[in-house]
Amino acid sequence: MNEHASWKPLEITPESAGCAPSADGLVGHLRELNLAEVLTAEKALVFRGFGVRPETLDPVMDLLLPRRLAYVHGNSPRTKVGRNVYTSTEYPARYTISMHNELSYAAQWPARLLFFCQIAAETGGATPVVDAELWLNSLDPQLRADFAGGLRYQQNLHDGMGLGKSWRDTFETDSRDEVEEFLAGAGATWEWTADGLRVIQLRPATLRHPVTGVEVWFNQADQWHPAGLDDDIARVMTQVMGPDELPQSVTFADGSPIPDEYVTQIRDRGLEAAVDVDWRVGDLLLIDNVLTAHGRRPYTGDRRVLVAMSD
Structure with missing residues (x-):
């Protein structure tokens, strides 16, 4: 199956955005961006090279996720680490997590998911994403x-x-x-x-x-x-x-x-059609949770990817 080669998340960098390579630069860019329109068109966005750190994450997150939701009725093991911010999963590192849309088994689900890489794995640990229509x-x-x-x-x-x-x-x-x-x-x-x-x-x-x-x-x-x-x-x-x-x-x-x-x-077939987002420290991945499913590849070493969601 090669159809997935025709779609991948849009990568946004300081160079492509025309702004400073910093969290403040990203905040300024987001204030000028029609985020809802771009996310619907692209299905997933990777923000890379802005040097976002845990202490500078909140202002960025507030613009990407207008109203952060609690992970109520979720079935994945997670730890709450901030204001409706969670570890992405605590499923053992040696296993693949197959493709899924968050809370798709529930009557209510988030419209958007945001992932933030605090610690990149030694090897592996990518977040695969797939166009859910293609799937x-x-x-x-x-x-x-x-x-x-x-x-x-x-x-x-x-x-x-x-x-x-x-x-x-x-x-x-x-x-x-x-x-x-x-x-x-x-x-x-x-x-x-x-x-x-x-x-x-x-x-x-x-x-x-x-x-x-x-x-x-x-x-x-x-x-x-x-x-x-x-x-x-x-x-x-x-x-x-x-x-x-x-x-x-x-x-x-x-x-x-x-x-x-x-x-x-x-x-x-979901995994075969997926495109891997390989993590670097400070990267963010924003996905439309209906148009895009996600998973996790196995990894070695420490890995800490945080997640938050919004309606």
């Missing part, structure tokens, strides 16, 4: 037809001890009432169990962009399905636990199983 069009027609009815996602969130995330970490609250209010607003169904909380959501497999109207692949079937896992512990877990006991699982909306070969096709 959809790369899938076999029968698979697309079978997914047209949508998906059923199930989460088992423990009460403090267990596999996966707790419901308190997931919803950033200790209040069951607040969780129920959130889930009711999201159209989810739920039940409190002896071990914690079970959440079920019915969601479509594709989505149309609110500005361009283009249809894109927009779900996390391959990440929630056992066939999409390359983690040895997760493989063992699926052998000793039933589908209703797993921290997360997915079926077609009617409850019928998704074939393993569908899951591997989705995962592999």
